Amino acid sequence: MKTVFTTGEAAKICKVSQQTIIRCFDNGQLKGFRVPGSRFRRIPRDQLFKFMKDNGIPTDALETGKRKVLVVDDEIALLELISGALNDDGRFETRTASNGFDAGMMVKEYRPDIIILDVMLPDINGKEVCHRVRADSSLEDVRILCISGMVEDDKIQELKLAGADDFLHKPFEMEALIERMCTLLDMASHARA
Secondary structure: OOOEEEHHHHHHHHOOOHHHHHHHHHOOOOOOEEOOOOOOEEEEHHHHHHHHHHOOOOOHHHHHOOEEEEEEOOOHHHHHHHHHHHHHHOOEEEEEEOOHHHHHHHHHHHOOOEEEEEOEOOOOEHHHHHHHHHHOHHHOOOEEEEEEOOOOHHHHHHHHHHOOOEEEEOOOOHHHHHHHHHHHHOOOOOOOO
8 A cells, every 4th residue: 555645646636636736735734745855745645644634535545545437338237347347456446327317426426537438328428428527627637438339430539529538449358448447547557466
């Protein structure tokens, strides 16, 4: 378990900008230390935890160290397959939704690091979900990985313009999905054994 964080890591955990963390560090709201002989700031785990508690920031990301994933697909078997593979990986905590309405409610409450989003949902299309997530500035750090088996290349471009970060054609290998997620989340692509 990590005991000291960079300002960038602390920003990701708190879901705020790195500048916000630096400002809080510099004005004494967030305690830490500078690396001797450099201007790099470091924040001990206990100080980051206290800062998060004091400011009403959910501490679950710090406590588990796992990345939060929201999987949205109307195919229940695929939801179970993806969440099973991610839970087995050990680095992810997953929640699932089988329609756009539930996904919209969960994004606000769960605040995932990444959404794996089926483009063809029964009640709303993936492009609209991307628009709604991107319209909320508090969700700007949320990555969106769209998945579908029936999308042409020009539609992929439309999804990316709507705010999707990446696209993966169904069917796909779980390893390919996890690799894409790791790239988007700036993680190593394989779990440490």
